[in-house]
Amino acid sequence: MTSADVGLATASGEPMLPVPYRIADRVVETRDSVTLVLTPAGRPLLPFLAGQFMMLVAPGIGEIAISVSGDPAAADGRLVHTIRAVGAVSTALHDAGPGTVLGVRGPFGTSWDIDSAAGRDLVIVAGGVGLAPLRPVVLGALAARGRYGRVVVIAGARTPAEFLFRGELDAWAVRNNDLETELTIDQPAVGWDGTVGFVTEPLTRLSLDPQHTTAFLCGPEPMMRFCARVLLGKGMPARDIRVSLERNMQCGIGLCGHCQLGPILVCRDGPVVDWELAEPLLSVREL
């Protein structure tokens, strides 16, 4: 889906007007992260695509961009978001219990466009909370498994306790016949017999077919930069490496300019862009 399509989709509603959604379920993921399942408490929003984001409003506190972490194909009107508490708004959303009504605007931005990778191998690399926006890619690939070649998931966290979706990750890890999953933590930890090191380590060991692979990266910017460098070193073209960018977003629809990054507005032209576009923008130091 192009940003022009997204513009049309949001313009058909009222993109600046939050609509009420109720927290139907709240799942604690880690010490500072939860997954919220939201159901419409009024007019539902338009369907979303994997990789897009919503603006979530904590009433009386503020509004922030949060990606969808649920499967678009299985949404059934619900929105699923995974939120790490880092400041005032994310903490208010994190702390909100079932039954609380939040405001939601969206969906906004570009998608991972997993359909365009049909017939190719998928390499999905997530760092920390970056697994949240990538979860719909994995779920989409598993739901249409025959459409893709190899599917490789590499997920990293600082400690074993900081993996999101731990039960799901463990289930993916034993699914050896159609999914290759490697989990890695930054430092050795008691009780962890898996990989230790940054996600770049398993990625460096991975042998892949560079002309027939599409990569999806999400996590802190240095992580995406190092991973992209590894993939380029393996011969992958920059256009086949997709990343999700994060910038301070306010309007979400390309009007206010807060998320400007060089010539692009990340809310409108991103958050998902290919490395050919992202690389020169991320190598410029922002003042």
Ligand SMILES: Cc1cc2nc3c(=O)[nH]c(=O)nc-3n(C[C@H](O)[C@H](O)[C@H](O)COP(=O)(O)OP(=O)(O)OC[C@H]3O[C@@H](n4cnc5c(N)ncnc54)[C@H](O)[C@@H]3O)c2cc1C
């Ligand atoms: C397109 C997009 C999608 C996003 N998806 C998600 C998501 O799925 N889940 C999620 O938890 N967050 C996501 N974020 C990040 C989220 O929007 C920010 O965490 C949020 O804006 C912080 O607002 P706040 O008021 O809680 O904290 P603020 O008061 O704005 O920030 C508090 C402190 O945390 C720091 N901070 C801000 N953002 C982050 C961050 N992402 N990581 C670490 N430190 C940070 C700030 O520099 C500041 O020091 C996304 C951002 C974008 C742009």
